[in-house]
Amino acid sequence: MEFFTEYASFLAKTVTLVIAILVVLASFAALRSKGRRKSAGQLQVSKLNDFYKGLRERLEQTLLDKDQLKALRKGQAKSEKKQKKKPDAKPRVFVLDFDGDIKASATESLRHEITALLTLATPKDEVVLRLESGGGMVHSYGLASSQLARVREAGVPLTVCIDKVAASGGYMMACIGEKIISAPFAILGSIGVVAQLPNVNRLLKKHDIDFEVLTAGEYKRTLTVFGENTEKGREKFQEDLDITHQLFKNFVARYRPQLAIDEVATGEVWLGIAALENKLVDELKTSDEYLAERAKQSEVYHLHYAERKSLQERIGMAASGSVDRVLLSWCSRLTQQRFW
Known part of the structure; x- marks a missing residue:
């Protein structure tokens, strides 16, 4: 029995050592890949x-x-x-997918897909975006929305289909569509802005720990995690949130003038059925139903731009992906970043 106990202990130590070595190697690979230009991707096209x-x-x-x-x-x-x-010739329908995280990471593929289809698409064609996103960082979703605006500016009809959720920054993207189609119980709205952070200054003082915050510029840092926050800093921070919210409202109102923007821009969310009544969407239908109908009359193509990653990049991403998600989750709570 003692032999098996010693063997199990040895095996655990060995496995731990191997994992540690792999993590170190993967970290080096990830660091090396950061300084290199990204490998060229490939546009994948399939006929639905x-x-x-x-x-x-x-x-x-x-x-x-x-x-x-x-x-x-x-x-x-x-x-x-x-x-x-x-x-x-039959009209063409170009189908894109956007599965949004807090950083709107799918924008990297979206930008290339839109660039490609705009070389061929005409006002007789249609772009359909299958959108799923609960929102995220202001600047990230601002860029994603600007990519969709390129389709509208080119005069190509844009339809946005939402099966599950398009809230906050997700709805900011959806409102650019000339037509918004939602599943009956999809979540929509949340036209608002939120930012939050803890403050541990009193805890530090209790243990006689000083924390200095030095800035050049009166409002370089309005609220902090470790320093002592002031009422003036809170007022400025709230002012910045209000300005961002007003910009958000103006953006939505520009693309959906039929909305009573002050009534719906309260940060509330609605299910698809109620969203239709509030004119947040134009029709209740799943994306499957809509695309199956369009396929009877049009040539429907699904576009997806896939990045080509080297072996080093794949190893590095596998090792650091979980850590990044944990750090991002914590950092988003500790920073002053605004979120749609």
């Missing part, structure tokens, strides 16, 4: 019409007998032949 066709044909093969299936295929062949003879 083929996907829907494959689903239908698989079901037909299962449910129909040979004679029925043969007759159906014959009719489909004739129909496709007639379609090819028509001189008018």
Whole structure:
């Protein structure tokens, strides 16, 4: 029994040592990769019409007998032949996905996808964005929204589909769409701004610990975590929040003038059914339903820009990803960063 105990202890120490070495190597790889130019990515394009066709044909093969299936295929062949003879090309629908985190990291792919499709898209086409985001940093979602605004400025119709959530910075992006389609129980709204941070100054004083905050510029630091906050600093911080909120309201009102902006810009959220009544969305429907309908009349293409990462980058990301998420979670609570 003592042998097994000693062996288990040795094994635990060995595993710990190996993991520590791997973490160190991964950290070095990540640091080295930061100084290098990112590897070129690749635009992946798939035709959703083929996907829907494959689903239908698989079901037909299962449910129909040979004679029925043969007759159906014959009719489909004739129909496709007639379609090819028509001189008018079908309109195109370009589908993009945005799954937003607190930093709006998906903007990096979105910017390239929009740049690519704008080289070919015309006002006869349509861009559909499947959007899921609960919001995040002001500057990050400001950039993501500016990318979508490029589509509107080019005169290409933009439709935004929301199946789960588009709140705060997510709704800031959604409002740029000429048409917003929401699932009945998706979460929308939260047109507001929030910032929070703890202050441990009294705890430090209790243990006779001094913390000095030196600044050049009256409002370089308004509120701090460790220093003593003042009423003047709080007032300035609140003023900055109010200004940011007003800019947010003006932005939403510009793209959705039908909204009673002062009534909905209270930071509240609504489910899709109530959001329709408040004119936050234009129609209740899932993105699957909408795209399946468009596929009957249009050529539907899904675009995704994927970054090519080296082996070092992949190792570094795997090792540091979890740590980054934890640090970001804590730092977001300790900084004065504004959030949509």
